[in-house]
Each structure stands twice: as C-alpha cells, then as structure tokens.
Amino acid sequence: MTEFLQQLINGLAFGSILALIAIGYTMVYGILRFINFAHGDIFMLGAFAGFYLAPKIAALIPLPSIAGTLVVLGISMALCAGLGGLIERLAYRPLRKRPKLTVLITAIGVSLFIEYAGQFFFGAAPKKFPDILPVWQVTRIGGLSLNSNQLVVLGVSLVLLLALRFIVLKTKIGTAMRAVSFNPEAAALMGVNTDHVISFTFALGSALAAAAGILWAINYPSIDPLMGILPGLKAFVAAVLGGIGSLPGAALGGIIIGVTETLVSGYISSTYRDAIAFAVLILILLVKPSGLLGKKEIEKV
Amino acid sequence: MNFRHAKTILLAAWGVSLLASLAASRINPYWLYVFYDIGIGIVMAVSLNLINGYTGQFSLGHAGFMAVGAYVSAVITNQCGDLSMFAANGIFALALLAGGLSAALAGLLVGIPTLRLRGDYLAIVTLGFGEIIRVLLQNMDKVGAARGLSVMHGWTNLFWTFGLAAVTVYVVAALVNSTYGRGFMAVHDDEVAAEAMGLNTTKYKVTAFVVGAFFAGIAGGLYAHSKQFITPGGFGFMQSITFVVMVILGGMGNTIGVILAAILLTLLPEGLRMLAGIEHLAGFSANRPLSWLGETRMIIYSLLLIVLMLARPQGLFSRKRNAPVK
Amino acid sequence: MPALLQLDKATIRFGGLTAVSELDLQIGRGELVALIGPNGAGKTTAFNLITGVYQPTSGAIFFDGQSIVGQKPYRITARGIARTFQNIRLFPSLSVFDNVRTVFHLHLRGDVRHALWRGQGYHAEEKSIAQRVLELLEIFQLGKFRDEPAKSLSYGDQRRLEIVRALAAEPRLLLLDEPAAGMNATEKVELTRLIRFIRDKFQIAILLVEHDMQLVMGIGERIVVLDYGVKIAEGSPEEVRANPKVIAAYLGD
Known part of the structure; x- marks a missing residue:
C-alpha cells in the first residue's frame, strides 16, 4: 500500500510536468490546428536556461534558496516565452496560408534544429543540473517517504495552471485567444489582432514548457539536448488523450499518462515505459479520437 | 518517361548491377559501402514516396519497417553456416523476401488503424x-535486446542492392x-x-502502406547484411526523418527527384567527413575531432527542411508545384 | 419495374437537429428532377444521404430496387450514382485528362497485377481508356486542356470538368449539387442547355439541387421543395410556383 502511494505521488509529479507541456500543444493546436513539434525542445531549453543562469544568479542570491529558484524559474520562463514567439514569427507565420503538411514539416525541422544546435553548443553529454532548491527534511509518514522536491513540483504546477486559467478566462487577451480558437476569421473581423494573439499563445505555452523544464531538472537533475523529445511526445499524447484544444483536458491527460506510466514501470516492467504513451495514443484514436474532454469535429462535404 | 519499355529498362538495370557486382573487388571497399548506402537510401526514399508523396499520407515511422526487415532477415541468415556462393545468394534472397513480407504485415497493422487519421495525427x-x-526489439533478449545483434554474413552486394533498388523504382512507377x-x-x-x-480510398491507403513497408523491409535486410551489426536504436525516429528529408528534398511524388535526393543526402555526410579530414590534416580542428560531424x-x-518549406515546398527537383494539398 | 431511386421516409438527425425529415422521393429512369429550397433546407444533406456520405437515422433508400443504406460512397458510385459538389472538388494537381481517367478504374477488367506486369492486355486497355477519356473531353470542349492541371482551368471549365468526371463513372443517375453557383446569367443559360443535352445524349436521370428558382423553373420537369428538412411541395414548375407554402418559405412569413 505504501509502495503504491509512493508510486502514485511519483506519477503525479511526473504527470503535472507533462500537463504543463501538454497545455502548450493544446493551445497552439486549438488556434492553428497543427502540432508544434518543437514544443518539447522549448522544455529542454528551459532546463538549459536554468543550468546556465544558476551560477550567475548565485552571485546575487545565494543558492540553493527558494527566492533564487523563483528568479531562475522566472527568467527562464521569460527567455523561452520570447524564443517561442520568435520561432512563431520566423518559421510558422510565413506559412500561415500554406498546406498544413508544410507547416508540420517545418515544425519538425525547427525541432531537429534546436536539438542538434543544442548538441553542438551545449555538448551531447548529459550535464548535472545544479541544486538550486533546498531539499527539506524528507518527510516520513508511515513508511512513505515524501521528497520535498516532488511537493514543490506539484505546488508550482498547480499555481501555474491556476494562473493560466485566470489569463484565459478573465483577461482581455484570454478572451481574444478563445475567440481566435473558435473562429479565426470571425475574430479578425471583430477587430481581434490574430497575429498578436497567436504570438502571445506561443509565448505563453513556451513559458509553461520552460517552467516544466526547470521542475523536471530539479527532480531528475541530469539534462541533455535531446531530453525534450520523449517528454514532448508524451505530453502531446496527453493533450490528445484529454481532447486536443481543451485546457482542462491537457491537464487531466498529463496526470493520467504520468500516473499510468509510473505505475506500469513500477509494477510491470520499466523497459516498456516509453512505449506506453504511444500505445495509449493509438488506443484513444481508435476508440475516441476526440479525447476525454474534446469536441467532435465533422468534416463538411 | 515511356513506360512501354519499363520491363526492358528493369532487365538492363539488373544486368548492370550484376556486372558491377562481379567487378566489386576492383572498387575501393570504402566506396563500395557508400554505394550500398546509396542503394538502400533509394529503396527507402522511393518506397516512402509512395506513402508520403503520391498518396499524400504522412508516415514518420518508415525506419520501423526497416527494422522489422533487418531483424527478420538477420535472424534467418544467422542460422546458416558458411555456404557456397550459389546457396548463399539463394538463402539471402529468401531472407530478404521474408524480411519484406514481415514488414508488409507490420505495414498492414499500422495502416488499418491509421486510415481515419490525417496529416499531423497520422504523422x-x-x-x-x-x-x-x-x-519491443529492445526487450527481446533473443536478438540481443538493446545491445544489438551481430549479423554473421555480409551477403549484401551491388547486384542485390541496385537490382532491388531498380525493382522498387519499377514497382512504384508502374503502380502510379x-x-x-x-x-x-x-x-x-x-x-x-x-x-x-x-x-x-481505404484500400488505396492500405496498399500504399503495405507496398511501402515491404520495400522498407527489404532495405532493412540489405542494411543488416551490409553493416553486419544492428541495434534497435539504429532504426529510431531520426533515421525515419532522414528518409522523410529525402522525399521532401526530391519533391513529393517525384520519383526521379527522390532518387537524386537519396544519392545527394547519402553523399553529403561523406563529403563533410572528407572536408573535415582535410581540415584535420591541416591542423585546424585539432581540439575538435571528427565527432562533431554527426551533429552538423x-x-x-x-x-534544409525549414528553408525548403519556406522557399521551395515542391522540393529541389520538381518544376511543378506538387506541394501537399491538404 | 421499380423506380430508379426511391427514398422512403429517409431521416437524418445530427444531435437534436433533424436535417432531413421523413423524405419520400422517387426518380424514374431518364427523369430530370430538381430539389429546391431556401438555404439550410437540407438539400445537400439529402444528397449526402443518397451518396452514402451520411447514413440515415431511419428510413430506407433504394437504387434500382436494392437498398443502398449502409453502403460506402465508392460502392454506391460503382452501382451507378455519380455526383458533383457544391464547392467544386476536382483533383487539383492532376491533369484534366487524369481527372477523368482516374474514374475509369471502375470499368477496368484488370487490377493491380495488370498495372505491374504491363502485358499486351494492359496496354490495349489503357489505350482504349485514353480514347474514351478524350472523346468525353471533346464532347464538352475540354480536349484542348487535356494536359493542364485541373486547378488552372477557369471556374466555368472546372464546373464542366467536374460533370465530365462524374459522367465517366457511367452513372444511371447523376446528382448535380448547385451547378449554377457562382455563374452569371449567360453562363446559367448555357448550363441549362448543357444539362438537357447530357440527359438526352447519355440517357440518364438527373437530380439537381439548386438555389436559383429561375434556373430550376426553366429546367425541372418535376420539382421537389424542401424547407427545414421537410418536403413541402412537389409537382410541375407551374404547380410549385403557385403553391402558397413555397411562396411563404421563399419570402418568409
């Protein structure tokens, strides 16, 4: 029982990181109807931003500390937000009116470029992420050992998800995002600057991915330029599972994939863990392609 | 192109491959292996072109089919000891066929559930x-799991490589x-x-997947018996991307262009390697050995992908704008 | 002899919306029938029911006395119903010739193996197909464009090509979905002549969905009026024109 709870908490921590990445996929898909393949690599860049920032921040604020961690997190999120917007501007915007496949291929190109340019500049070998967050006394309840890092992951994810919910539901730009995702032409006619909204969406998604990257690196402190590929794909699966285009769906999907994968690798076999997300994906697409919380789309003839 | 003479051309291609194969001992072994890579690249790219180019589907898993063919054929030939040239080629042909058929079966399994998906979901x-x-391969101890599998026989030669490349081109061109x-x-x-x-439409899409996978399986067999060592990691996503780049560079739905792209992209890293060699000899990159080449x-x-999509989505070798419509 | 096409209380619902409700419709051999109604009346939906794109929620559809409910669109086409689309759907990157040629696979005797083996029989068959495609194109004055990609044709030529492509299936019933959409007055007159010509030359029945009353009155021998998915009138152009329900539907209450 304790072991089960232990695995469940591991799974929740992993799942909430996936949820943060999945949000970015689902927002972009909701508006532009394409899979931003490079999103997983923004997650990687977030972690590397933290890696290179930490020593600089440490000169100002002693690390490990909570304040320092927040500063690293904030700057890394801001950097990646800018980068996400820049990628959209340079690579995707010129293709807005082109066939979807063209955009998809470009996205794959951007993704590969970030990964291999990353290997070139950061080096291919894994790096150890510095300890930026103080680890508190490991809490023991019964036989259960709770790592404070996992609690931080859960807490920060929750705060970010609530902040996102606030932005999307309560702010002007959030309303514009929903309008564009509902019908871009109509939104443009009503005076919404769609280019602006799309850039903002990329920036927002990228900031969340960067946060996920830092949280990941705090928890699994070995980072490398290809670290974004699998979490990225799994987060995409999570977004599809939840119903692509649906924000609560992406969060739910992330948690489900995270927990399932952790439980399967804990109880059945860890060597198969990387295949689980894909098996889940194929299953959903066969059974309920619109996902758990998504809406069905009918093609007009 | 005049397809009335297609069969004659195919026979001629076999003849040339056979002659080249007999003269192989005169070719520098390094280049011989580069030629094998080119032939294998052609089989992979032309067969993927049937799926991604002509039929407008988008497969990002072509290397998976190649893996099936590589492992199945290798497991078969590894059962054999040393054979006479005649027997070896016979067994090799059967092993390649078995690899192709297994991959085709995998293609059928992939094709059926994916039919209702389009574009990026399919990808x-x-x-x-x-x-x-x-x-799955990484978890199969019998074939060496993640450690990889040694292939005993280096039976791949110019005849099989280019003879089968010619068959692939013939089949795809004749079909289309x-x-x-x-x-x-x-x-x-x-x-x-x-x-x-x-x-x-369902049948067309499944046919494209099955035929494409069949030839990818054959290419896998050729690959396994050329490198003589295969690992599951060698058939990953990145490998699939390489073939996708060939198809896009050549121009989707343009077989000749795709063949040229396969040749070009196989020679490119060799060219880079040579350049690096020169650089290395001249002492420019003493602190950065050859390893950076894989990354560049x-x-x-x-x-190339990004620039092509922005500037020339129809590929390098297509005059028509044959860019994907969906 | 049963009617060529018969719909018995064909109904389709999308969620709470009943797009077509208990539609009864009969079309005889060689008949020219028009289906009209205001926007959103369910005309195109009725087409999609007949061609198998949608399945009826209830009711029956017979073609030549046999039920075609549950059949895939391509099977229904093979049985003898071919269609055009409201918003032209050609194969844009294929040549004009290939757009029509593709449909001839319905009449192929050989299959994939023929194409791969390329024997005498294959070449003979391809030759006769090419001849028939060109004949069809010539009838509709499209022969000169044979090697152009379909997307490069003018709007009117694309419409005609779509009809030629449908005729290549050798249908016994041709469904035309708003063929006059986007045409000016002269082109509409031309179209009226073309539709009559097709019926007489190919001896087939035609069901026409149209928005434009004028065109329909000039061409339809029998007119069926739909409003909110329900058939509100049926008869000759004169009868329909005089029907108060039709006037109300078109002018609003």
Missing part, C-alpha cells in the same frame, strides 16, 4: 508505431503510372472526391 501515430517497434494507380494521387488531392468517384549533418538537414 504522430506512425512515429509512435516506429517507437513501439524499437521498444496506370489508370488504377492514378487513384493514389486522387486520394492525395481530395479524399472525399476520390471516394465519390468510386475509389476505395543533422543541423544541415534541419535547416
């Missing part, structure tokens, strides 16, 4: 299938250049209209 599911094949085969392109252009015009190759591929 990610085929990617997923490719990864699942890799993970017929009244029946124009259906693949119709499916590419507008699935709803194709169905309304009496085309069984992928950086060049990725930039």
Whole structure:
C-alpha cells in the first residue's frame, strides 16, 4: 500500500510536468490546428536556461534558496516565452496560408534544429543540473517517504495552471485567444489582432514548457539536448488523450499518462515505459479520437 | 518517361548491377559501402514516396519497417553456416523476401488503424508505431535486446542492392503510372472526391502502406547484411526523418527527384567527413575531432527542411508545384 | 419495374437537429428532377444521404430496387450514382485528362497485377481508356486542356470538368449539387442547355439541387421543395410556383 502511494505521488509529479507541456500543444493546436513539434525542445531549453543562469544568479542570491529558484524559474520562463514567439514569427507565420503538411514539416525541422544546435553548443553529454532548491527534511509518514522536491513540483504546477486559467478566462487577451480558437476569421473581423494573439499563445505555452523544464531538472537533475523529445511526445499524447484544444483536458491527460506510466514501470516492467504513451495514443484514436474532454469535429462535404 | 519499355529498362538495370557486382573487388571497399548506402537510401526514399508523396499520407515511422526487415532477415541468415556462393545468394534472397513480407504485415497493422487519421495525427501515430517497434526489439533478449545483434554474413552486394533498388523504382512507377494507380494521387488531392468517384480510398491507403513497408523491409535486410551489426536504436525516429528529408528534398511524388535526393543526402555526410579530414590534416580542428560531424549533418538537414518549406515546398527537383494539398 | 431511386421516409438527425425529415422521393429512369429550397433546407444533406456520405437515422433508400443504406460512397458510385459538389472538388494537381481517367478504374477488367506486369492486355486497355477519356473531353470542349492541371482551368471549365468526371463513372443517375453557383446569367443559360443535352445524349436521370428558382423553373420537369428538412411541395414548375407554402418559405412569413 505504501509502495503504491509512493508510486502514485511519483506519477503525479511526473504527470503535472507533462500537463504543463501538454497545455502548450493544446493551445497552439486549438488556434492553428497543427502540432508544434518543437514544443518539447522549448522544455529542454528551459532546463538549459536554468543550468546556465544558476551560477550567475548565485552571485546575487545565494543558492540553493527558494527566492533564487523563483528568479531562475522566472527568467527562464521569460527567455523561452520570447524564443517561442520568435520561432512563431520566423518559421510558422510565413506559412500561415500554406498546406498544413508544410507547416508540420517545418515544425519538425525547427525541432531537429534546436536539438542538434543544442548538441553542438551545449555538448551531447548529459550535464548535472545544479541544486538550486533546498531539499527539506524528507518527510516520513508511515513508511512513505515524501521528497520535498516532488511537493514543490506539484505546488508550482498547480499555481501555474491556476494562473493560466485566470489569463484565459478573465483577461482581455484570454478572451481574444478563445475567440481566435473558435473562429479565426470571425475574430479578425471583430477587430481581434490574430497575429498578436497567436504570438502571445506561443509565448505563453513556451513559458509553461520552460517552467516544466526547470521542475523536471530539479527532480531528475541530469539534462541533455535531446531530453525534450520523449517528454514532448508524451505530453502531446496527453493533450490528445484529454481532447486536443481543451485546457482542462491537457491537464487531466498529463496526470493520467504520468500516473499510468509510473505505475506500469513500477509494477510491470520499466523497459516498456516509453512505449506506453504511444500505445495509449493509438488506443484513444481508435476508440475516441476526440479525447476525454474534446469536441467532435465533422468534416463538411 | 515511356513506360512501354519499363520491363526492358528493369532487365538492363539488373544486368548492370550484376556486372558491377562481379567487378566489386576492383572498387575501393570504402566506396563500395557508400554505394550500398546509396542503394538502400533509394529503396527507402522511393518506397516512402509512395506513402508520403503520391498518396499524400504522412508516415514518420518508415525506419520501423526497416527494422522489422533487418531483424527478420538477420535472424534467418544467422542460422546458416558458411555456404557456397550459389546457396548463399539463394538463402539471402529468401531472407530478404521474408524480411519484406514481415514488414508488409507490420505495414498492414499500422495502416488499418491509421486510415481515419490525417496529416499531423497520422504523422504522430506512425512515429509512435516506429517507437513501439524499437521498444519491443529492445526487450527481446533473443536478438540481443538493446545491445544489438551481430549479423554473421555480409551477403549484401551491388547486384542485390541496385537490382532491388531498380525493382522498387519499377514497382512504384508502374503502380502510379496506370489508370488504377492514378487513384493514389486522387486520394492525395481530395479524399472525399476520390471516394465519390468510386475509389476505395481505404484500400488505396492500405496498399500504399503495405507496398511501402515491404520495400522498407527489404532495405532493412540489405542494411543488416551490409553493416553486419544492428541495434534497435539504429532504426529510431531520426533515421525515419532522414528518409522523410529525402522525399521532401526530391519533391513529393517525384520519383526521379527522390532518387537524386537519396544519392545527394547519402553523399553529403561523406563529403563533410572528407572536408573535415582535410581540415584535420591541416591542423585546424585539432581540439575538435571528427565527432562533431554527426551533429552538423543533422543541423544541415534541419535547416534544409525549414528553408525548403519556406522557399521551395515542391522540393529541389520538381518544376511543378506538387506541394501537399491538404 | 421499380423506380430508379426511391427514398422512403429517409431521416437524418445530427444531435437534436433533424436535417432531413421523413423524405419520400422517387426518380424514374431518364427523369430530370430538381430539389429546391431556401438555404439550410437540407438539400445537400439529402444528397449526402443518397451518396452514402451520411447514413440515415431511419428510413430506407433504394437504387434500382436494392437498398443502398449502409453502403460506402465508392460502392454506391460503382452501382451507378455519380455526383458533383457544391464547392467544386476536382483533383487539383492532376491533369484534366487524369481527372477523368482516374474514374475509369471502375470499368477496368484488370487490377493491380495488370498495372505491374504491363502485358499486351494492359496496354490495349489503357489505350482504349485514353480514347474514351478524350472523346468525353471533346464532347464538352475540354480536349484542348487535356494536359493542364485541373486547378488552372477557369471556374466555368472546372464546373464542366467536374460533370465530365462524374459522367465517366457511367452513372444511371447523376446528382448535380448547385451547378449554377457562382455563374452569371449567360453562363446559367448555357448550363441549362448543357444539362438537357447530357440527359438526352447519355440517357440518364438527373437530380439537381439548386438555389436559383429561375434556373430550376426553366429546367425541372418535376420539382421537389424542401424547407427545414421537410418536403413541402412537389409537382410541375407551374404547380410549385403557385403553391402558397413555397411562396411563404421563399419570402418568409
């Protein structure tokens, strides 16, 4: 029982990181109807931003500390937000009116470029992420050992998800995002600057991915330029599972994939863990392609 | 192109491959292996072109089918001891066929559930299938799991490589250049209209997947018996991307262009390697040995993809704008 | 002899919306029938029911006395119903010739193996197909464009090509979905002549969905009026024109 709870908490921590990445996929898909393949690599860049920032921040604020961690997190999120917007501007915007496949291929190109340019500049070998967050006394309840890092992951994810919910539901730009995702032409006619909204969406998604990257690196402190590929794909699966285009769906999907994968690798076999997300994906697409919380789309003839 | 003489051309290609094969001992072994890579690249790219180019589907898991063919054929030939040249080639042909058929079966398994998916969903599911094949192989102890499998016989030669490349080109071209085969392109252009015009679009898509996978399996067999060592990791997502780049560079649905692209992209890293060698000899990069080449190759591929999509989505070798319609 | 096409209380619902409700419709051999109604009346939906794109929620559809409910669109086409689309759907990157040629696979005797083996029989068959495609194109004055990609044709030529492509299926019933959409007055007159010509030359029945009353009155021998998915009138152009329900539907209450 304790072991089960232990695995469940591991799974929740992993799942909430996936949820943060999945949000970015689902927002972009909701508006532009394409899979931003490079999103997983923004997650990687977030972690590397933290890696290179930490020593600089440490000169100002002693690390490990909570304040320092927040500063690293904030700057890394801001950097990646800018980068996400820049990628959209340079690579995707010129293709807005082109066939979807063209955009998809470009996205794959951007993704590969970030990964291999990353290997070139950061080096291919894994790096150890510095300890930026103080680890508190490991809490023991019964036989259960709770790592404070996992609690931080859960807490920060929750705060970010609530902040996102606030932005999307309560702010002007959030309303514009929903309008564009509902019908871009109509939104443009009503005076919404769609280019602006799309850039903002990329920036927002990228900031969340960067946060996920830092949280990941705090928890699994070995980072490398290809670290974004699998979490990225799994987060995409999570977004599809939840119903692509649906924000609560992406969060739910992330948690489900995270927990399932952790439980399967804990109880059945860890060597198969990387295949689980894909098996889940194929299953959903066969059974309920619109996902758990998504809406069905009918093609007009 | 005049397809009336297609069969004659095919026979001629076999003849040339056979002669080249007999003269192989005069060719520098390094280049011999480069030629094998070129032939294998052609088989992979031309067969993928049937799926991604002509039929307008988007598969990102072609290397997965290659893996199936490589492992199946290698397991078969590894049962054999030393054989006479005649027996060896016979067994090798059967092993390649078995590899191709197994891959075709995998293609059928992938094709059926993916039929109702389009564009990016299809891409990610085929990617997923490719990864699942890799993970399954990594868990099979009998074929060496993640450590890889040694292939005893280096039976790949110029005859098989280019003879089979010619067969691949023939089959794809003959399929597409017929009244029946124009259906693949119709499916590419507008699935709803194709169905309304009496085309069984499902069957066309599955056919494309199965035929494409069959030849990828054959290419896998050639690869295994050329390198003589295979690992599941060698057939990953990145490998699939290499073939996708060949198809896009050549121009989707342009067989000749895709063949040229396969040759070009196989020679490119060799060229880079040579350049690096020169640089290395001149002492420019003493602190950065050859290892950085693998990385720059992928950086060049990725930039090539982005620039092509922005500037020339129809590929390098297509005059027509044959860019994907959907 | 049963009617060529018969719909018995064909109904389709999308969620709470009943797009077509208990539609009864009969079309005889060689008949020219027009289906009209205001926007959103369910005309195109009725087409999609007949061609198998949608399945009826209830009711029956017979073609030549046999039920075609549950059949895939491509099978229904093979049985002899071909269609055009409201918003032209050609194969844009294929040549004009290939757009029509593709449909001839319905009449192929050989299959994939023929294409791969390329024997005498294959070449003979391809030759005769090419001849028939060109004949069809010539009838509709499209022969000169045979090697152009379909997307490069003018709007009117694309419409005609779509009809030629449908005729290549050798249908016994041709469904035309708003063929006059986007045409000016002269082109509409031309179209009226073309539709009559097709019926007489190919001896087939035609069901026409149209928005434009004028065109329909000039061409339809029998007119069926739909409003909110329900058939509100049926008869000759004169009868329909005089029907108060039709006037109300078109002018609003």
